[in-house]
Amino acid sequence: MKNVLHAKCVRCGRTYEAIPTLTTCQCGGILDIVYDYEHIKTVLTRETLARRRDNSMWRYRELLPVEEETEAPPLRVGWSPLYRARALAERLGLRALYIKDDGINPTASLKDRASAMAVAKAREAGARVIACSSTGNAASSLAGNAAAAGMETYIFVPSRAPKGKVAQLMTFGATVVSVQGSYEETFELSRQAIGRWGWYNRNAAVNPYLSEGKKTVGLEILEQLDWQVPDFIAISVGDGCTIAGLWKGLKDLYALGWIDRLPRLISVQAAGCCPINRAIESGEDWRPMEENTLADSIAVGVPRNADKALQAIRESRGLTVNVSDEEIMAAQKLLGRTSGVFGEPAGVTGTAGVKKLCEQGKIPPDASVVSVVTGSGLKDVANAIAACPEPISIPGDMASLLEAFAARGISAYSNLSNR
16 A cells, blocks of 8 residues: 555554554554555645545545555445534524534444445455444444445344344344343453454454544545634544544644644543543543443443544543433434434434533634534434424314314414415
């Protein structure tokens, strides 16, 4: 790969050749892919990028760690819409708010970006089988992307994973192992199985290429904003891989000279499971936590990418905020009613954090903010149903409709002009 120099441990600094089967450093640290930006500048510019018609994450191929001859996986991943949320911005007292809806990806989450990269690297490694552990979204994204590429998958999920996500896995033909225990126990079993059978490892704790796929969400945001840098980008945080990838993409653009400053990150975690934010706020090392939140995709009590995530938050002078499950579900309804975007609990956690920080006066009213919705609400309809009132149920006649409206205090508006 002409665009890649090597991989470097974020903990001890040791470097490695960037081969497809790259895992962790011998010290146990997570590796980071280091690029040759001077070479990239000779083959990629903002102008050449603007002329491309590939509206997927692979439009940034020169900034991705894949061989030139490696074929992109079949599913179209990336280039999700960035909406200007004017009504919600007004509600929150912000100058500008944008919603990046990654729930429109093929398996309905941002995790498709990492899984597409995993499939590409597995092909380079000559692997036929890929495996991972997941709270849900990484699993379904891997199963879907691998199925499209004709590869087999073995997926390990904790038994609390939402049925809708497990149904996705089964539909995509994955061999699913539901572990009666925590995510930490699920991860450990997957690690042992991968080691025993030599499957390609899609776990973010081990595979440094996954955050390189996730970073494309940051590349897209800036391109969609015509390279005008927002003041803040908010995102939900679980194992830390997504926020680390987002930051990596932003730093890539800065290194290329395509943007003249970097935004501040907002790390949003569930109050019932916030080991990364707690480490930032206390100034101490992160410590494991119980996984007490309905936002299953970020219920990670032992974050495997903590080093990269903490580095990203600190380097960006980022803000941290923890939100309750009640605040998350309130944000789900608020986002839907003001913006028409339906996000799952973990997907709207970033927006819940933006709302809370605005109410606390920690985001200036003249700021521009991007909130990333990381997964579709259709991933977890059970919680959405529980948070909403029952629909009006009546016989099919106007008298019953009028009676029901009166009972709920509804004044029906008419589009008919007075005559």
